[in-house]
Amino acid sequence: MQSRTPAARTGRPRSAAADAAILAATRAALVELGWSKLTLGDVATRAGVAKTTLYRRWAGKNELVVDAVAELFDELELPDRGSLAADVEGVVLQFAAILARPEAKSGLMAVVAESTRDAALRARIRGSIVERQMRLVLEGRARAQRRGELALEGDPAEAARTGELIFDMVAGAVVHRTLVSGNQADEEWVRGFTRVLLLGLTAPSA
Amino acid sequence: MQSRTPAARTGRPRSAAADAAILAATRAALVELGWSKLTLGDVATRAGVAKTTLYRRWAGKNELVVDAVAELFDELELPDRGSLAADVEGVVLQFAAILARPEAKSGLMAVVAESTRDAALRARIRGSIVERQMRLVLEGRARAQRRGELALEGDPAEAARTGELIFDMVAGAVVHRTLVSGNQADEEWVRGFTRVLLLGLTAPSA
Amino acid sequence: MQSRTPAARTGRPRSAAADAAILAATRAALVELGWSKLTLGDVATRAGVAKTTLYRRWAGKNELVVDAVAELFDELELPDRGSLAADVEGVVLQFAAILARPEAKSGLMAVVAESTRDAALRARIRGSIVERQMRLVLEGRARAQRRGELALEGDPAEAARTGELIFDMVAGAVVHRTLVSGNQADEEWVRGFTRVLLLGLTAPSA
Amino acid sequence: MQSRTPAARTGRPRSAAADAAILAATRAALVELGWSKLTLGDVATRAGVAKTTLYRRWAGKNELVVDAVAELFDELELPDRGSLAADVEGVVLQFAAILARPEAKSGLMAVVAESTRDAALRARIRGSIVERQMRLVLEGRARAQRRGELALEGDPAEAARTGELIFDMVAGAVVHRTLVSGNQADEEWVRGFTRVLLLGLTAPSA
DNA sequence: AAATAAACGAGACGGTACGTCAGGTCTTGAA
DNA sequence: TTCAAGACCTGACGTACCGTCTCGTTTATTT
Structure with missing residues (x-):
């Protein structure tokens, strides 16, 4: 989706499960709240993920929703x-x-x-x-x-x-x-x- | 646009000029800023009108933009x-x-x-x-x-x-x-x- | 209380009842709401009087409450x-x-x-x-x-x-x-x- | 002044400097403006702090001024x-x-x-x-x-x-x-x- | 009786501050 | 280096009151 770099071997690796959880949470939030009331903080909470994790992968609400x-x-x-x-x-x-x-x-x-x-x-x-x-x-x-x-x-x-x-x-x-x-x-x-x-x-x- | 009621004779009448100014300001803000960065406070300022005047006539951003x-x-x-x-x-x-x-x-x-x-x-x-x-x-x-x-x-x-x-x-x-x-x-x-x-x-x- | 001038003969005279009603309403509002939540609009409403009438007699909340x-x-x-x-x-x-x-x-x-x-x-x-x-x-x-x-x-x-x-x-x-x-x-x-x-x-x- | 709880180990800790800056700014604003014209937004600005930081620590103007x-x-x-x-x-x-x-x-x-x-x-x-x-x-x-x-x-x-x-x-x-x-x-x-x-x-x- | 003039009610008006919320960043300690 | 947690700054939100204004109406005094 992003960060195509196959490099980055050192440090803790990114959780693969997080991506899927975030996109699923985004869709769930869209169903419940709609675009304008969807917030990234809420999506992060639903996905059981910190906001920083979300921002590390997507630039903002628009990009996230496109992928979702x-x-x-x-x-x-x-x-x-x-x-x-x-x-x-x-x-x-x-x-x-x-x-x-x-x-x-x-x-x-x-x-x-x-x-x-x-x-x-x-x-x-x-x-x-x-x-x-x-x-x-x-x-x-x-x-x-x-x-x-x-x-x-x-x-x-x-x-x-x-x-x-x-x-x-x-x-x-x-x-x-x-x-x-x-x-x-x-x-x-x-x-x-x-x-x-x-x-x-x-x-x-x- | 709203309140077609011919009643309400008492009190100061609503300024007809304000409506036009607000809608024009809304379109100008749409051109400059686009939907997501358009704020009602800014529209009010552009129209030379108080925010309250705007909210007295439109329920929110959506309704205002539809009319504009x-x-x-x-x-x-x-x-x-x-x-x-x-x-x-x-x-x-x-x-x-x-x-x-x-x-x-x-x-x-x-x-x-x-x-x-x-x-x-x-x-x-x-x-x-x-x-x-x-x-x-x-x-x-x-x-x-x-x-x-x-x-x-x-x-x-x-x-x-x-x-x-x-x-x-x-x-x-x-x-x-x-x-x-x-x-x-x-x-x-x-x-x-x-x-x-x-x-x-x-x-x-x- | 104010307007000590005995002049001003022409025009409609100020309602004497309004003064008393306003002061009584002010005290009632003080009892119910306290100073900080007392609003002049509310006092006017309680007194059955327009806000303009109130402002014609008192300069603001402070003066009104002192008199009350x-x-x-x-x-x-x-x-x-x-x-x-x-x-x-x-x-x-x-x-x-x-x-x-x-x-x-x-x-x-x-x-x-x-x-x-x-x-x-x-x-x-x-x-x-x-x-x-x-x-x-x-x-x-x-x-x-x-x-x-x-x-x-x-x-x-x-x-x-x-x-x-x-x-x-x-x-x-x-x-x-x-x-x-x-x-x-x-x-x-x-x-x-x-x-x-x-x-x-x-x-x-x- | 508040939150004496020794718990709350996780997350970014509250800035100790902010407390002092806010209380000092409050006193400065009291001197310049007096109680009734003191606004929390202004205090926050003087303290170089966001309004939300202020509200996170004090419930309102009253509590803040008592501490100050x-x-x-x-x-x-x-x-x-x-x-x-x-x-x-x-x-x-x-x-x-x-x-x-x-x-x-x-x-x-x-x-x-x-x-x-x-x-x-x-x-x-x-x-x-x-x-x-x-x-x-x-x-x-x-x-x-x-x-x-x-x-x-x-x-x-x-x-x-x-x-x-x-x-x-x-x-x-x-x-x-x-x-x-x-x-x-x-x-x-x-x-x-x-x-x-x-x-x-x-x-x-x- | 008519004309004048001020006070009146209603409510819209331009402002200012409110207290809250979301966005996006930063700082901590643990993994 | 990532992660969860949560504090942080920024800026907009929609609301509430302020004190002023603009109406049409009422109530006196003066002609």
């Missing part, structure tokens, strides 16, 4: 469900399920908000959360192209642009429905969304 | 640009321009994050920000239906569902690109997005 | 009980009874404390509280001298010095016992005190 | 001056000199006033100020009894009563003259006072 939330997205997978529509529906439902959890709800938008003024935080979010999702989109598109369900782009720049567009449309719609509109992204909604998205991507532009 | 940001969306309009595509591109560009402003960037996601644990705040955001945008979407769709560019829905429930879907897709994509992906929603992107969206909405479902 | 407490000492009297000892015991008991009341306890020492840094307040206290008590002492001494129980001083300066000394010894002992030592100045104590005092004043200095 | 003023009385001593009259005059002059200092003037009566409604504060004042003075009185009396200048009481209860009476008369007279009457307790006054007091205590009751 990022782990939630580890479970995102893209099994081959046989068709592009089924793949999209599957992954969107997974994504919606994660976003519906209170620790994600509370924490994710908050760190995104903070990241608007902090480039390092933005990079950290991108690296540990956004790109992970983005990779799924690209992988799904490649699979659909192998299946012949989506056309192959000739221009690599055009390919990148389209990939980004798809990603923003998918993630944006789910996030907006869940967090802004405050509705559930259930199966019915996901089917409707997928239908419009795929029609838009595959219909002849005429 | 909401005013930014007052300029959203939907002039008839002749075609559905032109209308969509026009309004999305306007929306993107507002979101690109630092006072919106800083404040909007933060209050949305807070609103995940505060129903009253959620209602305030919906009332003063979200529904205003939603109305534009509905109006645009109605205009397109009058033009014959979009089909009329028979079922009103189906119509509402579709309206919500379109809204979440439009707002979500722009917000996600601007705030999460961290890219600009420029004309080229808007054209590409509009193409996919409208194809998805108008192409025969096969 | 001063009225308590109106009941001090010096009836002729036949002997100096009886006179002293009588007036000391009266004085102790007033000091034992919570409104006096709370307010008196507080304004004295404030007066150490405010000459105007000191003058006000002297004028409306201290001199009233002092006059009793002088009157009692004169009576005792008429009776032949105390010697007549030849030197008027010496007479003044002795008068002040007696006053400080009497008032000081009662106040100290009541407020600092925190004991009751009951009949037994008063008898003991009077005995020592009068012996000290009348015994041959030899 | 109590230290002034540390210098009270009762050297053997050869006779009871000389002993009394000496200690009364010392006491008057302390009371004449602005930090004592401002603070002492104020905390006494507060203590009328706060038993814990009353106990604190008694423990750290009043009993210290009382002990001097008792010691002086015992010395005079050894010298044969004062009679030995047979009844211990009577002895206690007389001790209290003497103490209230001495302290009360000095305090009243200094703080209420607003005059200086100079040598001349002290001589006059001592004469009356000792005559009262030693003359045959006739």
Whole structure:
């Protein structure tokens, strides 16, 4: 997560258990208190750890919460469900399920908000959360192209642009429905969304 | 903004100028400091107002920022640009321009994050920000239906569902690109997005 | 109490009832809350009066409390009980009874404390509280001298010095016992005190 | 002053220097500002200490000022001056000199006033100020009894009563003259006072 | 009767201090 | 060198009172 240095042999070694305990405590605090009422002192107490231990590993609340939330997205997978529509529906439902959890709800938008003024935080979010999702989109598109369900782009720049567009449309719609509109992204909604998205991507532009 | 009650004739009336000064000061502080470093004491000082005056009118930082940001969306309009595509591109560009402003960037996601644990705040955001945008979407769709560019829905429930879907897709994509992906929603992107969206909405479902 | 000017004929006259209500409310608040938690807003409310009315008559908390407490000492009297000892015991008991009341306890020492840094307040206290008590002492001494129980001083300066000394010894002992030592100045104590005092004043200095 | 507990071995120990700095700053603030304008934030700043450090050690303004003023009385001593009259005059002059200092003037009566409604504060004042003075009185009396200048009481209860009476008369007279009457307790006054007091205590009751 | 003028209630206003809380750092002794 | 504990400095919080002000209203006296 941090301190990648394999050196540092002398002195008492850092407790490996502490990291996991702290992240778990962070998520628990997010569920109970939400972002704004979460305090690092409380997280340390919950984790059975001193505040100094926590600060030795993370720079502050933002970085800690990014790491704690990022782990939630580890479970995102893209099994081959046989068709592009089924793949999209599957992954969107997974994504919606994660976003519906209170620790994600509370924490994710908050760190995104903070990241608007902090480039390092933005990079950290991108690296540990956004790109992970983005990779799924690209992988799904490649699979659909192998299946012949989506056309192959000739221009690599055009390919990148389209990939980004798809990603923003998918993630944006789910996030907006869940967090802004405050509705559930259930199966019915996901089917409707997928239908419009795929029609838009595959219909002849005429 | 608050206390619409026409009662309360007695006592010194509240200064109307103070409201405007406070909201303007809030936006200025958002630009300079961002959400997390904005303090109500500082806003009061900037507005030339006592902290108590501020607390007499707003319950806290969240409510104040919602009102301050909401005013930014007052300029959203939907002039008839002749075609559905032109209308969509026009309004999305306007929306993107507002979101690109630092006072919106800083404040909007933060209050949305807070609103995940505060129903009253959620209602305030919906009332003063979200529904205003939603109305534009509905109006645009109605205009397109009058033009014959979009089909009329028979079922009103189906119509509402579709309206919500379109809204979440439009707002979500722009917000996600601007705030999460961290890219600009420029004309080229808007054209590409509009193409996919409208194809998805108008192409025969096969 | 204030505004001694007999002029000011035009306009609505000040309510005489308000003064009395305010002073009574002040004493009630002293009893319930004590000096430090007494607020002028609360006094105004108790008196059924606006804060402005209160401030039109008194400069602040100190002045108000001096006037409110001063009225308590109106009941001090010096009836002729036949002997100096009886006179002293009588007036000391009266004085102790007033000091034992919570409104006096709370307010008196507080304004004295404030007066150490405010000459105007000191003058006000002297004028409306201290001199009233002092006059009793002088009157009692004169009576005792008429009776032949105390010697007549030849030197008027010496007479003044002795008068002040007696006053400080009497008032000081009662106040100290009541407020600092925190004991009751009951009949037994008063008898003991009077005995020592009068012996000290009348015994041959030899 | 507080936390006499020898426990609490873990964690960073409290700074001993901070205590002294805070009490000195409190006295300085009393001199400059007086009781009512003394603020704990200002004291903390003067002491070069955070407000929280101050609140960690004292419950509030009252307790702090009691401790700050109590230290002034540390210098009270009762050297053997050869006779009871000389002993009394000496200690009364010392006491008057302390009371004449602005930090004592401002603070002492104020905390006494507060203590009328706060038993814990009353106990604190008694423990750290009043009993210290009382002990001097008792010691002086015992010395005079050894010298044969004062009679030995047979009844211990009577002895206690007389001790209290003497103490209230001495302290009360000095305090009243200094703080209420607003005059200086100079040598001349002290001589006059001592004469009356000792005559009262030693003359045959006739 | 009308005009004038001050006092009145209500309550908003700019301030100041309150006592608390969280952030992030530092200091101790033990592991 | 890390750890738990907890004291430390900093700075914002939201509240309470202060004493002033601005309203519309009431109650006198003066025309």
